[in-house]
Amino acid sequence: MEPRPPLNDVDDLTAAFVNCSLKYDRHSSHTAKLMDRAAAVMRDAGASVDMIHALDHTIEFGMSPDMTKEGRPADDWPSLHARILDADILVIGTPIWLGAKSSVATLVIERLYASSGETNEKGQYLYYGRTGGCVVTGNEDGVKACSRDVLYALQHIGYTIPPQADCGWLGEIGPGPSYGDDVEGSDVPAGYDSEFTNKNTTYMAWNLLHTARMLKDAGGLPAHGNTAATWQQVPNAAPTG
Amino acid sequence: MEPRPPLNDVDDLTAAFVNCSLKYDRHSSHTAKLMDRAAAVMRDAGASVDMIHALDHTIEFGMSPDMTKEGRPADDWPSLHARILDADILVIGTPIWLGAKSSVATLVIERLYASSGETNEKGQYLYYGRTGGCVVTGNEDGVKACSRDVLYALQHIGYTIPPQADCGWLGEIGPGPSYGDDVEGSDVPAGYDSEFTNKNTTYMAWNLLHTARMLKDAGGLPAHGNTAATWQQVPNAAPTG
Amino acid sequence: MEPRPPLNDVDDLTAAFVNCSLKYDRHSSHTAKLMDRAAAVMRDAGASVDMIHALDHTIEFGMSPDMTKEGRPADDWPSLHARILDADILVIGTPIWLGAKSSVATLVIERLYASSGETNEKGQYLYYGRTGGCVVTGNEDGVKACSRDVLYALQHIGYTIPPQADCGWLGEIGPGPSYGDDVEGSDVPAGYDSEFTNKNTTYMAWNLLHTARMLKDAGGLPAHGNTAATWQQVPNAAPTG
């Protein structure tokens, strides 16, 4: 690639990648393999990546920021939440099951949402000023359906979504190999040579970096019209056009 | 509201609002009424709004930029498309029918998508550098479901999605008044006094303006890692974390 | 296959297949090719199939059963609607664009929905006693997402949905051939040799026939608890369990 112009200096940017695989062992997660590649694009560019495998942790069900305060015996969410808030970028990875994002992804989104009423120092919702994306893998169908759900949730709670903020891989329709599985008669694991997936992975990674760069340089979104103190009733407009 | 800081100077920003109501008569569209209010927030701030009522025009079905070249007798899409490309911001408005966005909204998205393979002068997909949002009204259920579909489509083709980029109104569950309908025993049309809807409408309008401001000042997203000429194979990363 | 048991006698059953392709020319529709195969399973079994190519007709936008009564110059929907109501089974076919069902499919569903408040001779909603399914084709992703939307709509207005009531085909992720396209170096058009697609197509066709058979033999669903005259307030149950 050409040398990066100054705006692309991303050494101070940080990303949290949360893998919402149903596999307790990160090394057997196919989604992890594609997330690693997206993370590698970012690291290669100079950014830092904090990789979280959700099922390495005890994440409780429930809509409170800390479920131990609701009587549950353990909840690692508060520390994971702090790591996510430390990062300029959040990438959620999910496998596809029956065309939908995983229960773990749904759980992580619920826990993020449980804190979305809190505000930052400007009075905006907590996650404002951050940038979100999505990595999806499955063996036949559903990348767009899962991304749609994840990206909608992220923008709803305050993340900015760059263009083409998702990437994914699917095998042919019907049962078949998952991303990174060995393929008989080939040296290349399933999907690793998909130009489509590789291109979208790079696009996503860089669009997240570019957008995070802009937001960080601007100190986040301006706090005007989007805080309890700075919005007012909308004009009672007469029909036009 | 407090005086706007310099970054909020939006006099040069333009927005295209496309109402995808099923009503041929714009004045009977409930969605138009909420779109007008969002547009009024933008105009009040100094931005220009181009209001398009889709069914005032002949928009052909089909995946070509100009369906008259495919033998159809008429197609107003090329001129509408030019108006949409002229704008920094695109807001799609849709009513909800059976929990889904309207056929007209689906048609407009298909026509936008049909040109998404074209590139801008930097080699990025055509819609890069623009900002997208969504207005939804219905009488009981489905704002989030419709926004999810619309916002996903817009980010997929190149629009940046700010936080809280949608707004909407719903009546109580079951049949009932639509947005702006007369309410017996009240001077206030249905929904006009919903603080929730009014607040989200202002938030959406301003977040679109703030994000469009940033993108315009930066000359769009940098063209690095997101064009045919500047991406390369992603690193074949070993699993980490 | 083994000889059919008596219950499977389906000679009197009828199905309407509505192809919601964006192609005006039915012969260039890929979805038509898979619909033809599903229809052939039904015809082979003895059922009759009425094949409708939506874009051969003028179907107006709007939520009235006959839009010519709302001032529109033409509307073929009333006659199409009659053909759909004549059939025991409705199969909607749709291509996938940007992960979603087509605008034409959305339009057909809106028009069906516009009559859903009418009732049959038992006082049930109009479409009760009929059976619905879905055929989807695309070049990479979205069969389940489209089926989800179509089947939900059909059950909502009164259709019974059998198990595995959808079938579809997708190519590999990224651009590529559509269903039935010529494949270089192969005698078999794309997808025709997909056992997965062929199996699901047969399953769908037969599950629609079996379910329609049961409903027709029973004279539809009993009219008890599901009509304005036979439902009452639900019991105000105390929490249990």
Added chain:
Amino acid sequence: MEPRPPLNDVDDLTAAFVNCSLKYDRHSSHTAKLMDRAAAVMRDAGASVDMIHALDHTIEFGMSPDMTKEGRPADDWPSLHARILDADILVIGTPIWLGAKSSVATLVIERLYASSGETNEKGQYLYYGRTGGCVVTGNEDGVKACSRDVLYALQHIGYTIPPQADCGWLGEIGPGPSYGDDVEGSDVPAGYDSEFTNKNTTYMAWNLLHTARMLKDAGGLPAHGNTAATWQQVPNAAPTG
């Protein structure tokens, strides 16, 4: 209501209701309150209901029927699964969070799906011959979006979906009371007097009973065209009109 005709004798029918609330305490679940009312309609008619509160149990993440065999310390799913398979009807209840079904509902669907490749004594997928529905509550938006996901999953794994197989309640748009909450100045808890919700709850309950009755009397769906042994390649149909 009028006396039930013979076909409506449902004394031998059984339903499993699985509440996928995020509340560990069933008595604080709003969704439980509406599920109880649907269950009461069924019990009133003579059917038996087995009420399961998912979070009373340890349900492991993972795609194996019994996760203790994959090294997890505990998994109550096998016994819950047996109770679900014992029932003619399955009703999944879910709250709405951010417009989507709960993580617990997603988890229950994943676990059901993990066994969907198994077959019954006829060679059909395991869940064939059963009937499925859905109860949804939230405070503003998303009944249809959640039902769409749940009902699609159930039909995909073998359940038959009757017409109007879902019911739900939503408050007005924006924050507000949940189903069954006390309402200031009223004796009636929120939603209990919604004719729309009550009507749909009864419709759902009876349509599930009617459909389960038919399927049980027929010994399930005939095993023809929908088993590994009885399907064959679909005809290679020529395009038709």
